[in-house]
Amino acid sequence: MTKALDPITPADFDSYVDDQLDVTRRIEVEAYLSARPDDAAKVMADLRLRDELRLATAGPHGLPRTRIQVAARRLERGLYRDRLFSRLQRAAAITVFIAAGWLAHEMAGPLSVTEVVASTPPPAYVEDAARAHGTMVLRASMQSQPEVTNYDPEEIRAATAIVMPELPKSWHVRDVQIYPSRFGPSVELAVDSKDFGLMSLFAVRPGTFDVVRPTQATSEETSSAYFQIGEVAYALVAAGKTKDLSRAAERLADTLY
Incomplete structure (x- = not known):
């Protein structure tokens, strides 16, 4: 089994479904999913939905059907925006926590340093x-x-x-x-x-x-x-x-x- 050098994240699942990963990273994601059935089931459901959307955009002989294609692409773009919004939510939450930490540090000032020094146990x-x-x-x-x-x-x-x-x-x-x-x-x-x-x-x-x-x-x-x-x-x-x-x-x- 190929062991990923970088941790696998939900963003990698989205990129895997959207065919935006290189071959090496795809193999790492697939190795990760092979050991985690629950995550694999979610990714397979996204893959099925992606393929159904692609199939809906093609006519009987592979020609696009305009109305269905437009609706499918709108739905696909909506799903992509949902995934992007989810990523942005996580990033915003992390930013808020970091900003709150720096604000607390600035408000505490030297007092926080004094507390740490004072709590240092003797030998x-x-x-x-x-x-x-x-x-x-x-x-x-x-x-x-x-x-x-x-x-x-x-x-x-x-x-x-x-x-x-x-x-x-x-x-x-x-x-x-x-x-x-x-x-x-x-x-x-x-x-x-x-x-x-x-x-x-x-x-x-x-x-x-x-x-x-x-x-x-x-x-x-x-x-x-x-x-x-x-x-x-x-x-x-x-x-x-x-x-x-x-x-x-x-x-x-x-x-x-």
Whole structure:
């Protein structure tokens, strides 16, 4: 079976009936119709009507009969106009939809762009950071889970290849843990800060090399400020709707350059 390079449309059916297709396209249309009985029946009905009209225009010896010929040609032209009008209707509908889309775009202006940017989800590691923060909060509420305050950035770097930023002097480390993540080992650092209270610093190697400036994201339960430098990504996470968390993230990012 010959496979059509271009999709077969109703316009091709009309051209097929009117003998306006070249041989290659006719074969493609016939191959298409051979697998679709309903469409083939409609085309065959149009072909029969066309042949009857042609037969009606000829006399007993092949000579045209004027009155019948005129009526038949009028009918044939009417059918052609119906098909043409149908095509124009479809084209007009498409044009209206396109024009409406451009009009909506012009009326929305920059607002539509802002909405798309705002709806861009944060990287996947931010979700892992939120989970790690929740685990840290759970550990802090359990007496049987001792907090590890012995924070050694060099040991973490040697074991995980994760470079930790320099913490502000006003931040106090409450717990340090190595957690699994979808990207491999991650570092979860629980800290107390004067401006933000209890929060966590999450660090992981997401498997991609990138430079992402500190960006704040807010979910229903937590606020995050994430950034990436090279092969390591970081996320500050705090409970609730914490504002200006990205400023703290910027201070951390600056220590890594």
